[in-house]
Every structure is written in structure tokens, then in C-alpha cells.
Amino acid sequence: xxxxxxxxxxxxxxxxxxxxxxxxxxxxxxxxxxxxxxxxxxxxxxxxxxxxxxxxxxxxxxxxxxxxxxxxxxxxxxxxxxxxxxxxxxxxxxxxxxxxxxxxxxxxxxxxxxxxxxxxxxxxxxxxxxxxxxxxxxxxxxxxxxxxxxxxxxxxxxxxxxxxxxxxxxxxxxxxxxxxxxxxxxxxxxxxxxxxxxxxxxxxxxxxxxxxxxxxxxxxxxxxxxxxxxxxxxxxxxxxxxxxxxxxxxxxxxxxxxxxxxxxxxxxxxxxxxxxxxxxxxxxxxxxxxxxxxxxxxxxxxxxxxxxxxxxxxxxxxxxxxxxxxxxxxxxxxxxxxxxxxxxxxxxxxxxxxxxxxxxxxxxxxxxxxxxxxxxxxxxxxxxxxxxxxxxxxxxxxxxxxxxxxxxxxxxxxxxxxxxxxxxxxxxxxx
Amino acid sequence: xxxxxxxxxxxxxxxxxxxxxxxxxxxxxxxxxxxxxxxxxxxxxxxxxxxxxxxxxxxxxxxxxxxxxxxxxxxxxxxxxxxxxxxxxxxxxxxxxxxxxxxxxxxxxxxxxxxxxxxxxxxxxxxxxxxxxxxxxxxxxxxxxxxxxxxxxxxxxxxxxxxxxxxxxxxxxxxxxxxxxxxxxxxxxxxxxxxxxxxxxxxxxxxxxxxxxxxxxxxxxxxxxxxxxxxxxxxxxxxxxxxxxxxxxxxxxxxxxxxxxxxxxxxxxxxxxxxxxxxxxxxxxxxxxxxxxxxxxxxxxxxxxxxxxxxxxxxxxxxxxxxxxxxxxxxxxxxxxxxxxxxxxxxxxxxxxxxxxxxxxxxxxxxxxxxxxxxxxxxxxxxxxxxxxxxxxxxxxxxxxxxxxxxxxxxxxxxxxxxxxxxxxxxxxxx
Numbered sequence: 101x102x103x104x105x106x107x108x109x110x111x112x113x114x115x116x117x118x119x120x121x122x123x124x125x126x127x128x129x130x131x132x133x134x135x136x137x138x139x140x141x142x143x144x145x146x147x148x149x150x151x152x153x154x155x156x157x158x159x160x161x162x163x164x165x166x167x168x169x170x171x172x173x174x175x176x177x178x179x180x181x182x183x184x185x186x187x188x189x190x191x192x193x194x195x196x197x198x199x200x201x202x203x204x205x206x207x208x209x210x211x212x213x214x215x216x217x218x219x220x221x222x223x224x225x226x227x228x229x230x231x232x233x234x235x236x237x238x239x240x241x242x243x244x245x246x247x248x249x250x251x252x253x254x255x256x257x258x259x260x261x262x263x264x265x266x267x268x269x270x271x272x273x274x275x276x277x278x279x280x281x282x283x284x285x286x287x288x289x290x291x292x293x294x295x296x297x298x299x300x301x302x303x304x305x306x307x308x309x310x311x312x313x314x315x316x317x318x319x320x321x322x323x324x325x326x327x328x329x330x331x332x333x334x335x336x337x338x339x340x341x342x343x344x345x346x347x348x349x350x351x352x353x354x355x356x357x358x359x360x361x362x363x364x365x366x367x368x369x370x371x372x373x374x375x376x377x378x379x380x381x382x383x384x385x386x387x388x389x390x391x392x393x394x395x396x397x398x399x400x401x402x403x404x405x406x407x408x409x410x411x412x413x414x415x416x417x418x419x420x421x422x423x424x425x426x427x428x429x430x431x432x433x434x435x436x437x438x439x440x441x442x443x444x445x446x447x448x449x450x451x452x453x454x455x456x457x458x459x460x461x462x463x464x465x466x467x468x469x470x471x472x473x474x475x476x477x478x479x480x481x482x483x484x485x486x487x488x489x490x491x492x493x494x495x496x497x498x499x500x501x502x503x504x505x506x507x508x509x510x511x512x513x514x515x516x517x518x519x520x521x522x523x524x525x526x527x528x529x530x531x
Numbered sequence: 532x533x534x535x536x537x538x539x540x541x542x543x544x545x546x547x548x549x550x551x552x553x554x555x556x557x558x559x560x561x562x563x564x565x566x567x568x569x570x571x572x573x574x575x576x577x578x579x580x581x582x583x584x585x586x587x588x589x590x591x592x593x594x595x596x597x598x599x600x601x602x603x604x605x606x607x608x609x610x611x612x613x614x615x616x617x618x619x620x621x622x623x624x625x626x627x628x629x630x631x632x633x634x635x636x637x638x639x640x641x642x643x644x645x646x647x648x649x650x651x652x653x654x655x656x657x658x659x660x661x662x663x664x665x666x667x668x669x670x671x672x673x674x675x676x677x678x679x680x681x682x683x684x685x686x687x688x689x690x691x692x693x694x695x696x697x698x699x700x701x702x703x704x705x706x707x708x709x710x711x712x713x714x715x716x717x718x719x720x721x722x723x724x725x726x727x728x729x730x731x732x733x734x735x736x737x738x739x740x741x742x743x744x745x746x747x748x749x750x751x752x753x754x755x756x757x758x759x760x761x762x763x764x765x766x767x768x769x770x771x772x773x774x775x776x777x778x779x780x781x782x783x784x785x786x787x788x789x790x791x792x793x794x795x796x797x798x799x800x801x802x803x804x805x806x807x808x809x810x811x812x813x814x815x816x817x818x819x820x821x822x823x824x825x826x827x828x829x830x831x832x833x834x835x836x837x838x839x840x841x842x843x844x845x846x847x848x849x850x851x852x853x854x855x856x857x858x859x860x861x862x863x864x865x866x867x868x869x870x871x872x873x874x875x876x877x878x879x880x881x882x883x884x885x886x887x888x889x890x891x892x893x894x895x896x897x898x899x900x901x902x903x904x905x906x907x908x909x910x911x912x913x914x915x916x917x918x919x920x921x922x923x924x925x926x927x928x929x930x931x932x933x934x935x936x937x938x939x940x941x942x943x944x945x946x947x948x949x950x951x952x953x954x955x956x957x958x959x960x961x962x
Contacts, residue, residue: 121680121822128682128821132747135860230677236823238669238677246661246669249552249843251559316563374829377808390559391552391840392667395830398805399823409822412680420860422853429566429851 102135104419107168107199109190110181111144111153114204114231117408118178119153129416137176137415141168169194176418178411179203188212195223200423202414204231204407210305210321213312217427218435226427228414233259233306234383236406237399238413243313243387244426250389252314255353256530257385258378259306261401262290262297263329263349267337267366268379271347276334289381299328300349300364307351311362314387315355315440316432323442325363332366336525339483339496340368340453346376350530359443368453368529446505451480451529456495456514457522460488464495464519471513472499475506492521498529533566535850538599538630540621541612542575542584545635545662548839549609550584560847568607568846572599600625607849609842610634619643626654631854633845635662635838641736641752644743649866657858659845664737665690665814667837668830669844674744674818675857681820683745686784687961688816689809690737692832693721693728694760694780698768698797699810702778707765720812730759731780731795738782742793745818746786746871747863754873756794763797767956770914770927771799771884777807781961790874799884799960877936882911882960887926887945888953891919895926895950902948906941908933923952929960 106122108115121127122139129136141160142149150161160167168174169190177194179201181187187208191201201220203209209216209232220227230240234257243252258264262284269280281298284290296302304326312318329349337347345368354361369376374396378384383401388394400406417423427433458464469479483496499507511524537553539546552558553570560567572591573580581592591598599605600621608625610632612618618639622632632651634640640647640663651658661671665688674683689695693715700711712729715721727733735757743749760780768778776799785792800807805827809815814832819825831837848854858864889895900910914927930938942955 117822128680131682132679132862133860134862236678236820237826238673241672241677242669245848246672246844247667247840248563248847249559249840251562372808374808377803377805389667389840391548391836391843393831393834393837395668395828397826397828399826403824405822406824409678409680409820412822413677416679417676420856422856425851425853425856429564431563431565 103138104135104175105140105173106137106176106178106415107141107143107171107174108139108178108180109143109165109168110179111142111149112180113404114407114411115180116153117404118180118411121408121412123156129412133416135419137412137419140174141171143168165190169197169199174199176200176202176415178415179205182207184208184211188216191216191227192219195220195225198223198225200225200418201227202411202418203227203229204411206232206302206305206309210308213309214318214435217433220427221433221435226418226423228417228423229309230414231407231410233309234385234397235399235401235403236409237383237385237397237401238410239310239385239397240313242397243310244430247387247389247392250391253355253388253390255310255314255385255387256375257310257351258348258375258383259351259385259401260297260303260349261381261383262294263303264378264383265289265381266298267329267332267347267349270332270334271337274334277330277332298330300326303349303351303364307353307362307364310351310385311353311360313432314353315360317360317438317440319360319362319440319442323362325365325445327365329366333525335494336453336455336527339455339494340527342483343453343481343496343498344371345369345453345529346371347527348375348378350375352530356443359441361443361448363445363448366527368527370531446508448504449501451501452499452507453527453529454497454499455525456520457489457492458495459519459521460491460493461519467517467519468495468514472510475510477502477506477510534569535566535606536571536604537568537607537609537846538572538574538602538605539570539609539611540574540596540599541610542573542580543611544835545838545842546611547584548835549611549842552839552843554587560843564847566850568843568850571605572602574599596621600628600630605630607631607633607846609846610636613638615639615642619647622647622658623650626651626656629654629656631656631849632658633842633849634658634660635842637663637733637736637740641739644740645749645866648864651858652864652866657849657854659848659854660740661845662838662841664740665816665828666830666832666834667840668814668816668828668832669841670741670816670828671744673828674741675861678818678820678823681822684786684819684821686741686745686816686818687806688741688782689779689806689814690782690816690832691728691734691780692812692814693725694734695809695814696720696812697729698760698763698778698780701763701765702768703810705765708761708763729761731757734780734782734795738784738793738795741782741816742784742791744863745784746791748791748869748871750791750793750871750873754793756796756876758796760797764956766925767884767886767958770886770925771958773914774884774912774927774929775802776800776884776960777802778958779806779809781806783961787874790872792874792879794876794879797958799958801962804962877939879935880932882932883930883938884958884960885928885930886956887951888920888923889926890950890952891922891924892950898948898950899926899945902944903930903941906937908937908941
């Protein structure tokens, strides 16, 4: 039985899961492989962790990460502290010391991935990061290896469990946003400060990683359009439902002429779209490839053991030598891939859901649809119920394909009409 | 740019797809990799194929497979002729001549997989077979690599596109079996002799492959329980729908105490189960792992380009050297894995849907439920409409968990009652 030695930096929830798998006596790894990872050392600034995880005495526990990095007996460093610093410095130093890296750090890879890949190439080492997107779902492997024969056309996904939990609760239990968020916090699905999740930032990190692997290009992360779910109104979920659509926070990557679309925003999907039935903390990513067509990968997008499952899969990939081969054969990881611009959100073309709050008198629909028409936006369907709020009625429309720039101009013009009360809501659609 | 040379044996629908990808001028492979496959030769007994695929003159075309196998310049043989013979002999000879193998041959692997794996090990070569199950869906890679840290508990799947097309048509368009089959044949989704598909045999081949990789065990293929869809009645689809279930042909693998369940049969799934919304020719496989939890992989399970996508992914895996590493590190491919028995269908425990055809008089329900009760089968719900067929009425029940042996005994006893007319239908359920 061959072995290879592993050091873990940061033993929080996911790290504890990885330790569990590696120390399990009847480990599936032992059953399945003739080459298995051996946990050599753990570094964590919180020394109390040691007691919590009941570590055998032959495993080094330290609060000094350099001890692991400088240990020539350790072949792979698993970075699980998250955030930009000192994670970036630790990975860089570990690469320089000849260690392969396994990480779940989506923020770091989204913001500094290319620089780290270049460093790894220079050092003849690899960086593996299956756990950074979609928890235990092997989506990075699918984009990188399984769909290698494809030109990837688009990647759509629900890649944040917290927001999907909140939206599912709003949709199924008719609970308003603030209550659904409070419940998610109580269940431990949302942080005290939930902004990384609910503002779509976490999804945009994951989208950046998926798009780099899928399209094999680089771009400016800051140009990704990002809109969260905190302003979603229950009534929009209901009206959309009536029109045949389910609301999800989607991360969308599309290849268009000489640019790519990268955007995170609440999105309406037809009820029979496979992503519409992805509920609660589950994640799912749809990949459309030139040969394979439409695919979807579904599973738990976060949590201790699902994420640990992906970390250990990466670890085996490194230990067997496959990760190094992949990393050095793929142009994506060269640190020098083609730089492409992200299309401005004003240029995208989708269908739109619109909800106006209007006064209840004749001619309203004609005025609004007239202005939309002037901007080449035609209406596919309309809902107008007799529900009054402060004397106003909601007017809900679904448009045909339209350019967002035109829509925004039309909405600005419509806003000035005296028949319009309150702000107008709009939601993008994917079919 | 490194290259490796490939020979294809059998250029039917899938083979043509592979040739298309390999000869594409702006191939994604070239964009993505610094090591690409080069098509060297094709062997097909039908020499007319040559004209159909418009082959460049530097690619050898022959009707003699031995010319490819004996060519020391060819490193990988792709076997796409299907069936047991001469595919088995070709693969064996190619392994002996030092070629790695890529194949989509599910029947051959289901029946002789272990023997071929052993042979490959002896020759220091590998066999890759992602395309054998689920077309372009990377399910073999997921079970083998992505979920390596998991003890796989169960694998459920819709792995046959033909039968899923037929059942979807029956469900959505209320078309009876024979008409749906005729339509599938017209569309080219079903063969003239559809028995491999509709009798569940193709699904059982794929199930055998999935279970071997997922559970890392061997078993007698012939012990897999296999029941097709040709006796499915439209009314059962309707009643099941009313009870909240969708009918699918499922391949089911479950780990139970000291044995495994392997079975293919029409199965009822709750409407909100992710497999319930897998329609038409799409396939999907749910894998439950000890760490990753519930996952699902979804995509086109057959067809030229999706299957070619998987073949070429395997080819890259071989060319980069990863396939060889995997094949020799995994105990599953040693040819000597643990032999386990498949549980008899009489021992399985599921819920059951039952439809009796009974005379319309008092006491019928009491008699039937009395006998079921004697065999420890309790009833969860009942539907009885006033529809009469030849003076009889259908009585539909959903049971709680029951053992199939008990159910069969109860049904035998119930059959003897004079209130029972026509045959009784039963369907298994998965939640």
C-alpha cells in the first residue's frame, strides 16, 4: 500500500469533516485504493480545536502553519481557512516549498486564481479546488475532464445554498424575505452578517471559477454583474408562479460573440426547467456543451461532509499523480489564457417580468405598452388583478426577448408617467 | 504540442461522432490541451462508411481490424462495434498488443467486465468506458473519482432513453404503450426489435456497470432482477399520478446487509423526486454517498454527439496518462474484487401500488385488506372510482413498506377470491 502525507491548514467545519474521513478506520479510501492519504499535521490558530476533534497523538497539531509548510515529509497542503489573507500567502509559500495544494477557497480563486495558477506552474506543482463550487458535486471535474471534447456554450447554476433555502421558503411557505432569512440564520444556513450570500457575492465568486474552467478564458472579476435577493417581494414570486415561472438566484455564464456574459441575479425559470425543482440548500449547475448538449449536476452545495467529500477526492487526485498531469496539460491553468471582456448588463437580451404599480383607470395599459413598443419591447402576457394597495393596482407583464438597455430606458420614461405609483420591479428570465 | 495516435473499430452513429470531434479544425481539444489525440486509422466491415464520413487521405481505412491492432504507431483502440463477439476478442487482442482501450460496450462490460479488467491489468493497460452508461453524463468518473471518499449507499437511475421517451409520452400525452413505442420507432429512438430497451435488458447492463464501480464488488449478472415496461397500462399511470407518483423505468442498486439489491423495473417516484421530472430521451442517475449525501447527474443518455463526448473524454484521459494511473490504483479494476450475492427480489422491502379489478359489492375492501393484513401489509391510501369495465371496478391501493415475498403470497391468495376479476397489477415505489 502506497501512501502520501497531508497537512491541513484550518480545521473549521469542513476541515473537521476532512479529518473524519481521513481518520475513519473502515475508510472507503482503503477499500477502494492502493494509494491513500495519511494525515500528518494540522495547523489552526485556535488550539482548542485539538480537543474538539480527538486527534491521535502521532498527528502534529500546531498554531504555526510554517511548521507544516517546512515539513519535507508533507506532500500536500489542504487550505481551508478561507478569505484572501493569509490564505494567499500560505498557498504561495507552500507551492514554493514543493507542496501541491487542495483548497475550497472560492473568494481567493475568483480574485487571484490566475496568479496562483501561474505560481503553481512555475513551481511544478498543482492547485485543486473541486470543493470551491457546489460542495460535493463534481462540477469542476466535469467541466475540466468530462466535457473536455465540448465547446462550453453556457453554464447556469444555483450555487448558493443559503439563498436557495430562503427563496424556497418564500415560495413554498409564503414567508416574507426577512422571516425566511431569520429562519435560515436560526438553522445555521446563513451567517449573522448574511451579505456575502444574500447579495450574490458568494455566487459571483463561484461563477468566476466555473467560467474560467468552462470557457478557458480570463476576465476582470469586478465586471461580473451581481444582484442579490434582499429586495425580492413575495408578490413577485406569486405573480411569476401564475405566469409559469419559479424564482431562483442564478449564476449565469454565456458565450456570446467576442465576449461573455457573467451575471448573478434573481431569475425566473419555467416551472418545468430542471433548476426550478432544486430546493432548499441543494445546488445544481446546468452546463450546455457543443457535443453533450444540456446537462445538470445536482447535490448538496455546502455543509461539512459534502464539501469534505470533494476535498478528499482532490486529495486522491493529487496523491495518484493525476492532478499534476491535468494541471500541466491544460492551457486554462497556464496563467496566460486569453483575456475576454464581460458584456455590459445593458447589452444582454432576455425576456423580462415587469410589475408596475398603477392607478386604476382606463388607458394605463395603452400608455405603458406604447412606451415599451417605442423601445422595441413587445409584451407576451399580462396579469391585472383587482387587488388594491393604497388605491393602486399591480400590473404584471412578461415581455418577449428585449435588450436590457432598451428596457431600462423604457422604464425611466414610464416612471415619469403620472399613472405610475411606487417603484417598478423587473426580473430577468432564462428559458 | 504532444500527440497520441488513435484507431477506431466500428464507425456507426457514435463512431462518426467521434471522428467529427477528432477531425474538427477548431477543436475544443486543441484550445484546451497541450496533448491531443490524432486519428490514425479506422476499421469497419462496411467499406461504404468511408464515403459517408469524408475522410482525409492520410487516415487509414480498412475492413481488417488486425491492421489497426498490429500497428505499433497506434496507442489507443476505441471499440464501438457493440455486442459480445467479436468485440471481446478484438479488445483482448488489442490489450495484448499493448493498446489502451476506450469502449462504449455496456453489454460486454456487464457480462465479461471483470475478465477484461484482469486481462488489462496483466497487460499493464487500461479500459475506459464512460460512454457505456448515460451517454455524455460523466457518471462513471463521478462514482470512480468524484465520490471516492464515500461509501456509496445507493444508485438509482433512468439509464435508458428509449423507455423514458415512451413513458413520458404515455404520461404527458395519454398515449397507450403500443402507440408510444411506434412513435419512438418512427423517431429513431427505438429499434425495430425493441426488446433490449423495453424489456429492461439495456438498463440492467448499465446497472451492472454502475454497481461494480460504485460498490466495488462483483456479482452474477444473471441474478439482476429485470422487468420491462411493455405491460404498463395507461390507467396505472393515471392512478399513480392521482396518488402523487410518476412512473419511470428505474435501475436500482442498494447496499443492504451482506448483499446488494440490483433490480430494473417500472417504479413509482413521488412527483417532487428529482428523477420524476427527467423526461423524454434524457437520463439521470442519483447517487447517495456517505459523505456527499444525495446527488443527481442529468443529461442526454444516448445519441451521436453526447456519447462521442464521453468517448473523447476517455481518450484524453488515456492520452494524458490518467486512465492508466486510475485503472491500476483502483481495486475495482483488479479483476479480483469481493463477490457478493444479489438479494432475491422476494426479499426486497418497498411500498407497493396495487390495482385490483373487483366486483362492485360491499365487503370487497374488507376481504382484500384482511388478507394483506395477514401478511403484515398495511394500506396507506385507497382510490375507488365508479368507473366500470365489464361490470367490474378498479380498486387502487398504496401500501406501507412491505416485503415482496409477503406481497406475492398475499396476491396469490387474493387472486382466489371470487370478487377478483382480471389480473392484479402491482408496482414498486422508491421515495
